[in-house]
Amino acid sequence: GFSFKLDDHPKLPKGKTVAVVVLDGWGEAKPDQYNCISVADTPTMDSLKQGAPERWRLVKAHGTAVGLPTEDDMGNSEVGHNALGAGRIYAQGAKLVDLALASGKIYEGEGFKYINECFENGTLHLIGLLSDGGVHSRLDQLLLLLKGCSEHNARRIRVHILTDGRDVLDGSSVGFVETLENELAKLRERGVDAQIASGGGRMYVTMDRYENDWDVVKRGWYAQVLGEAPYKFRSALEAVKKLREELKANDQYLPPFVIVDENEKPVGPIFDGDAVVTFNFRADRMSMVAQALEYESFDKFDRVRFPKIRYAGMLQYDGELKLPSHYLVSPPEIERTSGEYLVHNGVRTFACSETVKFGHVTFFWNGNRSGYFNSELEEYVEIPSDSGITFNVQPKMKALEIAEKTRDAILSRKFDQVRVNLPNGDMVGHTGDIGATVVACKAADEAVKMILDAIEQVGGIYVVTADHGNAEDMVKRNKTGQPLLDKNGNIQILTSHTLQPVPIAIGGPGLAPGVQFRKDVPTGGLANVAATVMNLHGFEAPSDYEPTLIEVVDN
Ligand code: 3PG
Ligand code: CO
Numbered sequence: 136g137f138s139f140k141l142d143d144h145p146k147l148p149k150g151k152t153v154a155v156v157v158l159d160g161w162g163e164a165k166p167d168q169y170n171c172i173s174v175a176d177t178p179t180m181d182s183l184k185q186g187a188p189e190r191w192r193l194v195k196a197h198g199t200a201v202g203l204p205t206e207d208d209m210g211n212s213e214v215g216h217n218a219l220g221a222g223r224i225y226a227q228g229a230k231l232v233d234l235a236l237a238s239g240k241i242y243e244g245e246g247f248k249y250i251n252e253c254f255e256n257g258t259l260h261l262i263g264l265l266s267d268g269g270v271h272s273r274l275d276q277l278l279l280l281l282k283g284c285s286e287h288n289a290r291r292i293r294v295h296i297l298t299d300g301r302d303v304l305d306g307s308s309v310g311f312v313e314t315l316e317n318e319l320a321k322l323r324e325r326g327v328d329a330q331i332a333s334g335g336g337r338m339y340v341t342m343d344r345y346e347n348d349w350d351v352v353k354r355g356w357y358a359q360v361l362g363e364a365p366y367k368f369r370s371a372l373e374a375v376k377k378l379r380e381e382l383k384a385n386d387q388y389l390p391p392f393v394i395v396d397e398n399e400k401p402v403g404p405i406f407d408g409d410a411v412v413t414f415n416f417r418a419d420r421m422s423m424v425a426q427a428l429e430y431e432s433f434d435k436f437d438r439v440r441f442p443k444i445r446y447a448g449m450l451q452y453d454g455e456l457k458l459p460s461h462y463l464v465s466p467p468e469i470e471r472t473s474g475e476y477l478v479h480n481g482v483r484t485f486a487c488s489e490t491v492k493f494g495h496v497t498f499f500w501n502g503n504r505s506g507y508f509n510s511e512l513e514e515y516v517e518i519p520s521d522s523g524i525t526f527n528v529q530p531k532m533k534a535l536e537i538a539e540k541t542r543d544a545i546l547s548r549k550f551d552q553v554r555v556n557l558p559n560g561d562m563v564g565h566t567g568d569i570g571a572t573v574v575a576c577k578a579a580d581e582a583v584k585m586i587l588d589a590i591e592q593v594g595g596i597y598v599v600t601a602d603h604g605n606a607e608d609m610v611k612r613n614k615t616g617q618p619l620l621d622k623n624g625n626i627q628i629l630t631s632h633t634l635q636p637v638p639i640a641i642g643g644p645g646l647a648p649g650v651q652f653r654k655d656v657p658t659g660g661l662a663n664v665a666a667t668v669m670n671l672h673g674f675e676a677p678s679d680y681e682p683t684l685i686e687v688v689d690n
Contacts, residue, residue, distance in 0.1 A: 139471075139479030141674035146687040149673030151645035152545055152595035154586050155554040157219065158579055159212060159492055160561025162604020162635030163193055169610040169618065169626075171569060172560065175576035179584040183599060183640035189651035192659075192684070193636040196603045200660030202227035202467070203269070209632040210603025211270045211302075212495050212561070213417050215661055217467075219602065220474055220500035222665025222680035225467035228416030228450050229269055235464045236279045242287055246447040246463040253410035253445050254289045260405055262295040262359055262424070263414035263449075264337055265311045268302025268631065271342070271417040272449075274311055278318050280414060285327045292322070293332035293403030295359040297341055298375060300386025301565050302631045304611060306379070308386040312372050331371040332403025333358040336389035338525075342420035346435075347490045348522040352423045353436040358391040361439055362401030366392035387565075387630075388525070407443045412463065418452035418503055419494055425452055425459045453498075455505040469502030471677065473665040477552065478509040482672055485544040486513070488556035489533035490520035495602070496556045514550070516540055527568035530575040532559050538582035545589040551672060557582050560606035567628040572606050587643070596643040596671050600664060604635035639664065641671070641685065649688040659684050 143149075158180075166173035172180070184191050198206035201214040202225045214227050226234075235241035253259070261280070264272040281292065294315065298308035315331065322329040335341070341355030358364040368374035374392045378384050393401045405411060411428055415421045427433060428446045447461040454466065477484060486496045497515050498505055507513045518533045518540065526532055534557055544553050563575035583599060590597045610618040611627040619627045641650065656663060659682075666676030666683040676683060 139476055141476055141480050141669065141677070144670050144673050144675050147647055147670055147673050150551070151671065152548070152550065152590065152593050153552050153668060153671050154541070154545060154590050154595060154597045155552060155668055156583055156586055156597065156599045157216070157496065157556045158560055158583070158599070158601040159495070159556055159558045160564045160603065160605025160632065161579070161601035162196070162607040162633050162637050164604070164607040164633070164635050169569065169608060171564070171572040171606045171609060172576050173607070175573045175580070177576055177580035179580045179587065183642070184638065186642065190642050191638060191640045192652045194600070194639050194663065195658065195660035196601065196637045197634045200224065200662070202230065204230045204233055208269050209634050211632055212602050213419065213499055215602030216495045216499035217469060217502065218661040219664050221469050221472045221502055222662055222676060224662045224681065225469055227467055229273065231467065232276050232416050232449060232464050236276060236283070241463050242283055244463060246461045249461045250410035250412060250445045250447050251287060253408060254287065257408040257410055258291040258293055258403070258406070259284055259289045260293045260295060260332070260359070260403065260409055260411045261414050262341070262411065263297060264299055264342065265296040265315060266299035266303045266307065267311070268299055270302040270632070271420060272415040274314065277315070277414055281318060281322065281329070285322050285325065285329070290327060292327060292329040294319070294330070295332055295403070296334040296371060297337040298334060298386040298389050299337055300630060301337060304627060305385045305387070305567065305630060308375050309372070312375050316372060330402055331394055332401070333364065333391065333393045334371055334374060334389070335391035336384065336387045338387040339389065340391045341424050343423055344419040345490050345494045346423065347520055349423070349435045352427055354391045355424060356427055356436070356438060358393050360405040360442065362393050362404030364391040364393045366390055367395045367399065368392055369395065405442050405444060409442065409444050411444050411446045412449065414449045416449045416464070418450070419498070421448060422452045422458060429459045453505055454503055466503065472500070472502045473669060474501045475508050476669070476677065477672065478512045480674060482512070482551045483549060484513045485516070485541070485550040485553045486555070487516040487518070487537055487540050487544070487553070489518040489537060489558060491562060492556040492558040493517040496554050500554070525566050526562040527566040527571035530559060530563045530571040531578040532562060532575070534559055534578040534582040538585035541586050542589040545586070545593055545595065548593060555586065564605035564609065565630050567609065567630040569609050572609060576606055590643045594644045596641065596645040598639065598641050598664070598668055598671065600639040601637035602661070604633035604637060607635055608633050639684070647687060649690050650685055651688060652684050653686045656682055656684060
């Protein structure tokens with residue numbers, strides 16, 4: 136029968152402390168003025184790159200290598216950490232939803248049948264991120280879902296939009312709203328009462344994660360469920376244009392607004408008997424709103440009114456919590472992750488990041504699963520993030536604190552693996568502030584140094600890598616790599632991730648002398664890292680894992 140017991144590695148010893156450091160949003164690209172990593176002072180990462188060539192390489196972090204639909208899909212933290220932790224490539228949410236929509240199976244599942252029962256007498260509400268970023272949601276999927284729902288008798292539909300500007304260019308919200316409005320107009324011609332009912336910027340409304348700031352979800356609740364918001368408009372297009380112009384707000388940070396009719400009455404609060412779908416496929420930024428929509432007993436904020444609705448997620452967002460209990464598409468079944476194997480083989484693990492990335496090295500790492508596998512062998516430490524700020528004003532974030540906690544964990548010798556995420560390159564990169572991102576990269580590099588110094592002291596091993604690119608390219612480019620200018624001659628700032636590969640470096644005094652990167656996995660990606668790390672703990676990886684990146688040569 137199946138056993139979690141791993142075979143011993145024939146050549147590599149057990150008992151070394153292994154530090155697995157994930158730099159979030161740290162890709163490899165040609166140096167230039169928009170490559171904040173190359174501009175920043177990053178002596179530690181530079182020395183890894185300039186060190187032994189057989190101990191530094193690049194791995195793929197985007198597209199099909201991490202289970203995304205196409206090679207045009209940039210990497211992201213969910214699929215990146217899933218791959219790092221699980222050691223295999225799973226078709227991810229974006230892909231699974233594409234397939235379910237294309238085959239029509241989405242309308243045959245339990246989740247759709249459940250909400251479908253409200254279509255006769257209630258309103259269908261769709262809440263989610265309106266963009267073609269492909270990280271949390273996709274506009275084309277929303278449009279297909281709208282069409283499909285109307286063909287399955289939805290008569291009254293309200294869309295609650297969250298504007299992006301983070302996985303896509305700032306300002307692109309206007310075009311996405313136009314596209315959606317056109318589709319809704321077509322539905323209206325066919326007799327469906329369909330409109331946008333509310334909106335707001337994703338970082339300010341609804342899409343918080345890891346309980347960093349419940350006020351974000353609360354603002355969304357007020358606009359979407361209660362129909363209350365500080366701004367009221369007759370149309371979403373007007374809302375987005377005016378808020379951008381008058382408040383100089385970016386798409387990410389638009390304040391909440393509701394759409395009202397000619398009598399100033401909100402057009403789409405959520406009431407008893409309605410159906411609600413959150414149409415994002417990605418879990419982290421939907422889990423909190425899913426709790427608010429689903430849990431009878433809830434104390435994170437005063438919901439004022441808790442309508443009796445039928446709610447389904449696009450996916451189930453948390454397999455351990457079974458949240459939400461109804462969903463349109465089954466999530467990837469990520470099982471037997473490296474974390475689970477390692478605790479079954481006695482490896483004591485410490486994982487740490489600050490709040491905004493904490494779930495990345497725990498929840499995503501463990502296959503979208505909350506909690507410990509074995510609380511006696513694992514300790515997860517969350518450093519509270521600053522909330523209510525955009526991280527360009529605090530680009531060092533909690534990198535130092537994360538590094539200190541990790542150093543202490545290493546020096547305590549209580550752990551065999553310490554695993555951290557350093558958020559700076561990503562979280563500051565997403566703000567589009569180039570100067571701040573340079574500061575962020577330096578801070579991340581200093582944190583790496585502190586961790587490597589501790590590894591040096593205990594005779595351990597390090598694996599330094601990243602989950603996807605971001606800070607290495609801050610400008611939108613044309614096909615030949617030239618920066619693109621907008622109509623005023625300004626460069627177009629790239630707030631999103633990239634398609635770039637990421638570095639991986641191994642080393643430390645505990646690394647056995649003949650260990651080097653193999654030459655025969657040139658297309659290796661993030662999913663190859665789990666087997667690599669298992670080897671460094673002295674184990675063979677399970678046979679169905681993607682191959683290890685390392686070999687041991689006799690010298
Ligand atoms: C976000 O959620 O902040 C971005 O859409 C993606 O960033 P992440 O994949 O690095 O978390
Ligand atoms: Co990011």
